Amino acid sequence: MKSLLESLLARERVFVVGSGGVGKTTVSAALAIKAAIERPLSVLVVTVDPAKRLASTLGVRALANAPRRVELDGLGAKGQLWAASVDMKSAWDDLVLQFSPDEDTAKRILSSPIYHNLSAKFIGSYDYAAVQVLAALTADDRYDLVVVDTPPSRNALDFLDAPARLREFFSSPLLAFLTLPRRTRFFSAATRPFYLVADMVLGSAFLEDLTDFFSDFARLAPGLVEQSRSFSELLTVPATGFIAIAAPYGPSVDEAHRLLQALKTRDLNAVAFIVNRSLPGWLFTSQAQGARVWLETEAPSALAERFARDSKANAAVLRVVSELVFTHEQFGRARDRELVDALRDVGIDLFEIPIAESELDTPRTLAALIASATRTQR
Amino acid sequence: MIEELLSKRLVFVAGKGGVGKSTIAAALASVGAQRGLKVLVVEVDGKGDVASMLGLARTSFVPQLACPNLWVMEMDTEAALAEYLRIYVKVPFISKLPGLGRIFDFVSTAAPGVREILVVGKLCYEVRQNTYDLIVVDPPASGHVISQLGVAGDVGQLIQLGLVKNQTQWMLGILADPRQSVALLVATPEETPIEEALDLASRIRTETPVHLEGVVVNRRFVSSFTGVETEVVDEIRQFGDSIIGLNEVLGASDLFARICRRHERNLMFLREQLGDSLRIATVGEYFGTMEPKDLVEEVAEVLEVELW
Numbered sequence: 001m002k003s004l005l006e007s008l009l010a011r012e013r014v015f016v017v018g019s020g021g022v023g024k025t026t027v028s029a030a031l032a033i034k035a036a037i038e039r040p041l042s043v044l045v046v047t048v049d050p051a052k053r054l055a056s057t058l059g060v061r062a063l064a065n066a067p068r069r070v071e072l073d074g075l076g077a078k079g080q081l082w083a084a085s086v087d088m089k090s091a092w093d094d095l096v097l098q099f100s101p102d103e104d105t106a107k108r109i110l111s112s113p114i115y116h117n118l119s120a121k122f123i124g125s126y127d128y129a130a131v132q133v134l135a136a137l138t139a140d141d142r143y144d145l146v147v148v149d150t151p152p153s154r155n156a157l158d159f160l161d162a163p164a165r166l167r168e169f170f171s172s173p174l175l176a177f178l179t180l181p182r183r184t185r186f187f188s189a190a191t192r193p194f195y196l197v198a199d200m201v202l203g204s205a206f207l208e209d210l211t212d213f214f215s216d217f218a219r220l221a222p223g224l225v226e227q228s229r230s231f232s233e234l235l236t237v238p239a240t241g242f243i244a245i246a247a248p249y250g251p252s253v254d255e256a257h258r259l260l261q262a263l264k265t266r267d268l269n270a271v272a273f274i275v276n277r278s279l280p281g282w283l284f285t286s287q288a289q290g291a292r293v294w295l296e297t298e299a300p301s302a303l304a305e306r307f308a309r310d311s312k313a314n315a316a317v318l319r320v321v322s323e324l325v326f327t328h329e330q331f332g333r334a335r336d337r338e339l340v341d342a343l344r345d346v347g348i349d350l351f352e353i354p355i356a357e358s359e360l361d362t363p364r365t366l367a368a369l370i371a372s373a374t375r376t377q378r
Numbered sequence: 379m380i381e382e383l384l385s386k387r388l389v390f391v392a393g394k395g396g397v398g399k400s401t402i403a404a405a406l407a408s409v410g411a412q413r414g415l416k417v418l419v420v421e422v423d424g425k426g427d428v429a430s431m432l433g434l435a436r437t438s439f440v441p442q443l444a445c446p447n448l449w450v451m452e453m454d455t456e457a458a459l460a461e462y463l464r465i466y467v468k469v470p471f472i473s474k475l476p477g478l479g480r481i482f483d484f485v486s487t488a489a490p491g492v493r494e495i496l497v498v499g500k501l502c503y504e505v506r507q508n509t510y511d512l513i514v515v516d517p518p519a520s521g522h523v524i525s526q527l528g529v530a531g532d533v534g535q536l537i538q539l540g541l542v543k544n545q546t547q548w549m550l551g552i553l554a555d556p557r558q559s560v561a562l563l564v565a566t567p568e569e570t571p572i573e574e575a576l577d578l579a580s581r582i583r584t585e586t587p588v589h590l591e592g593v594v595v596n597r598r599f600v601s602s603f604t605g606v607e608t609e610v611v612d613e614i615r616q617f618g619d620s621i622i623g624l625n626e627v628l629g630a631s632d633l634f635a636r637i638c639r640r641h642e643r644n645l646m647f648l649r650e651q652l653g654d655s656l657r658i659a660t661v662g663e664y665f666g667t668m669e670p671k672d673l674v675e676e677v678a679e680v681l682e683v684e685l686w
Contacts, residue, residue: 021397023568023570280633285623288627324627328631357640
């Protein structure tokens with residue numbers, strides 16, 4: 001039966017998808033570390049917007065668009081690990097420089113205040129930048145395996161759609177309209193009402209700036225569109241896989257199922273479903289029920305002689321006993337809920353990674369996390 | 379004191395996805411409503427989580443009454459644009475023009491900040507209208523909230539003329555006034571979420587005009603045994619070999635204790651990093667064992683005590 005690592009190794013690039021807060025970044029890094037330790041491969045992990053602690057866990061001060069080598073000292077690593085992240089601002093600057101037809105166009109775009117806001121702050125532009133960085137990295141044959149930590153799932157789909165949206169954007173008749181000379185636009189009967197309103201609301205100076213900017217920006221189209229097209233194609237090849245990850249119960253599980261469904265409709269290959277931070281199954285045996293009864297009925301008297309005549313300690317015994325029972329009950333109920341949620345048929349291999357009891361702050365502890373993953377039987 | 383927080387007009391509940399942002403927003407709103415305030419919850423990402431937690435089957439741009447004093451609305455930028463044009467441009471038919479939606483879609487994709495300014499504009503408009511005493515905003519996941527909170531200033535710099543320019547001024551007046559608008563950050567006490575919360579906190583402080591009021595640390599495991607109780611546990615451990623199944627019960631308790639200690643460490647780290655000026659409230663873990671509606675009520679009670 002295939003282990004989690006083997007599922008991963010069957011692909012050349014794997015996208016890890018799921019809601020925010022389920023541990024996607026941590027698991028992505030852990031998967032890459034484990035692969036680089038166990039196999040003589042060049043492994044690259046690309047994280048999006050990583051927390052600073054992850055960079056320090058990997059032993060690098062900062063992550064950048066250009067991959068950096070991660071040392072795996074003392075772990076007997078057979079392969080090599082590299083790490084990169086998507087820095088949106090510099091990614092966009094690179095794209096402008098790479099795809100501008102001439103230096104003047106690049107300069108005008110880079111100095112436009114609209115470009116500054118578009119590239120640094122606003123929604124959606126991150127996806128484009130990430131796609132372009134990933135297109136370059138996932139096609140790089142220096143790496144045998146690339147693990148990609150994607151943005152949270154509500155955006156993950158946006159993110160997969162970014163190449164198509166970019167193509168649509170550049171082929172839109174509306175872009176053509178916006179970049180028309182002002183006179184032509186103003187007197188066109190179809191667009192006049194809109195233009196009047198837009199002028200009043202946004203101010204004509206802003207509209208002019210916008211027009212100028214998009215006239216330049218449209219010239220990046222051929223290069224950007226070509227690169228995003230090849231990225232779209234890369235997503236559906238058999239060597240590309242997707243791993244969905246969810247917290248043990250609750251909305252993130254539903255979200256992961258929705259994602260798997262969406263992957264299916266897009267003909268993308270889902271390779272594994274990971275329930276992260278699950279409760280260890282060995283805690284919930286039928287004998288434990290019996291022990292709970294013993295704790296509540298017999299333990300107080302069994303302990304009475306040890307704490308003879310100490311009324312304070314006797315009160316403590318009662319508190320401890322009920323607390324132990326309560327904790328186990330709560331965990332038990334959570335575990336039931338977890339299984340009901342997780343065992344819904346997803347049609348792919350299901351793995352559980354038990355909740356970590358120590359801090360996940362070194363490559364060693366992260367590798368151990370993947371080793372602790374178990375395949376769940378349905 | 380919670381009274382202080384409830385005296386604000388606009389509370390942004392910011393945080394990464396999966397930390398229970400919607401639960402905290404719903405709970406805070408119901409505390410306000412129970413105390414007799416007229417409260418509006420605005421869901422910006424259109425997931426409808428708050429609405430369903432409060433027992434509403436669906437949401438719309440028009441606020442729906444969920445329970446006494448508590449309304450929920452879903453932000454819809456296109457509806458907000460139509461409303462905006464009706465109110466400010468005073469051309470009623472313009473919003474009915476065919477194709478306006480498509481043109482708007484395009485411009486709001488292309489022109490930086492148009493979508494965000496409509497969202498924030500609608501919120502500030504509601505503040506100014508005085509229909510509600512308190513507006514609780516459940517914004518989309520973290521990064522995007524920065525764009526929204528910062529948009530009035532950003533667009534103010536980009537656009538030099540026109541209606542929007544004038545409006546960024548009074549919007550900034552509401553957003554930048556800590557007596558009217560505050561942000562409340564939600565995080566969980568795990569390592570990565572804490573790092574992300576710190577990052578978000580510093581971005582709210584440096585990139586937006588909105589005052590960061592405090593942090594709610596959600597889903598925290600709270601340790602139970604101290605002093606003589608730990609001695610009792612050790613005594614019970616002696617029976618581990620004779621009572622079948624006891625080690626499992628103790629194992630659950632030990633696991634719980636280890637997670638508590640980890641959460642405690644992470645909380646201390648958060649306090650250190652944030653400094654004393656920021657207040658931190660904590661809410662326990664409920665293990666997904668409660669119905670959403672009961673959970674909201676439970677968390678509301680916790681917030682009444684925990685929120686400064």
